[in-house]
Amino acid sequence: MDESAVIQVERLTRSYGGRRGYDAVRGIDFAVRRGELFALLGTNGAGKTSTLEVLEGLTQPTSGTVRVFGQDPYRDRRTVRPRVGIMLQDRGFAADLTVAETTRMWTGTLSTPRPVGEILELVELTARANVRVRQLSGGERQRLGLGLAIAGRPELLFLDEPTAGLDPENRQNAWQLISRLLESGTTVLLTTHYLAEAAELADRLAILHRGRIVALGTPAEIAGIRPARISFRLPGGAALPGLPQAVATVNESGKVAVDTEDLQSTLTLLLSWATRHELRLEELTARPASLEEAFLTIAESDQGAVA
Structure with a gap:
């Protein structure tokens, strides 16, 4: 330990x-x-x-x-x-006490509390000090x-x-x-x-x-549990380039999603290909993997991904 x-x-x-x-x-x-x-x-x-x-x-x-x-x-x-x-x-909270009274009562249970005014200032409630708790918004x-x-x-x-x-x-x-x-x-x-x-x-x-x-x-x-993603709209009649270590999918409207473990290299290859073929990639976005995507992957799995 x-x-x-x-x-x-x-x-x-x-x-x-x-x-x-x-x-x-x-x-x-x-x-x-x-x-x-x-x-x-x-x-x-x-x-x-x-x-x-x-x-x-x-x-x-x-x-x-x-x-x-x-x-x-x-x-x-x-x-x-x-x-x-x-x-x-x-x-x-006691609904009938004011914000200041609630804070004062709580600090009375502590050995070395901050001053009540300092506490309310820190959480931006100074202007609400004399408002009863029941009148406060949820926030x-x-x-x-x-x-x-x-x-x-x-x-x-x-x-x-x-x-x-x-x-x-x-x-x-x-x-x-x-x-x-x-x-x-x-x-x-x-x-x-x-x-x-x-x-x-x-x-x-x-x-x-x-x-x-x-x-x-x-x-x-x-x-990093999830790959990075590049997306764009494929110009009519164009064929996707070979993208090593990347997985590309195309939906019915021509929108392409490319999952990759190496965002910089894959994006460089893709842009070089588009430049050589004088193609404009509409709606182009590139973003690294997100915590939300990793979390959802775990939530949707039976066992989760061990890291």
Whole structure:
């Protein structure tokens, strides 16, 4: 076990319902390094929530070992919890309290909290300080939840769908805040359904599928499960060139899709061919493999792709 890791998980299992139940988590291993953002992604029913509950000290694993700051997050909760911030999807705010009252009540439970005004400024809720929680929009409640999660200046921050319900501008603002927290040394474990968010923010990520980790690495490494793609409309009467190590398909309207493991070389060959034959490739696009495509490939498979 790597004692220098902030989170260390070895052979973690989480089962429900006894012998006739089911295994939500089936022997997973991963570590989260100090100061990085690690994204935990999962297909529906993959075991993501069960894993989070163990890491946050809310329940014990069925088997395996979990350490947070080198300690058991469940048995040593009293020493681990003050160093951790948690943002949950279901926050259970008191509807009749104002934003400022909610924040003040929460900071009263912390040993070294940020000032209430600073918290509200960080999540851009200063102008809503005296508004009752029941009057907040869904996105504003989400921002309040993020503010409370960082109120105690946590060394480790669990963010469960932190930007769900936010508009694009507020999502970008949340990303900037998370990036500033990382720069200050905070370690972040993020769960999200926004794959662009994981690709933008994560240093490394794991994809859970049917209780197992089926992909683990940087966003670029995971995206590499899928080939890059070039697409264009084939001019009438033209025949496709030979493209080594590429797979080309043509639909009924003449639109061509070329999948390749070497985007630069294949695109160079294609453009050289078009130039030689004085052809113009309409609707030409070229893009590397994406995290979303890799995720969908895993989600649609029975076993997933091990990385």
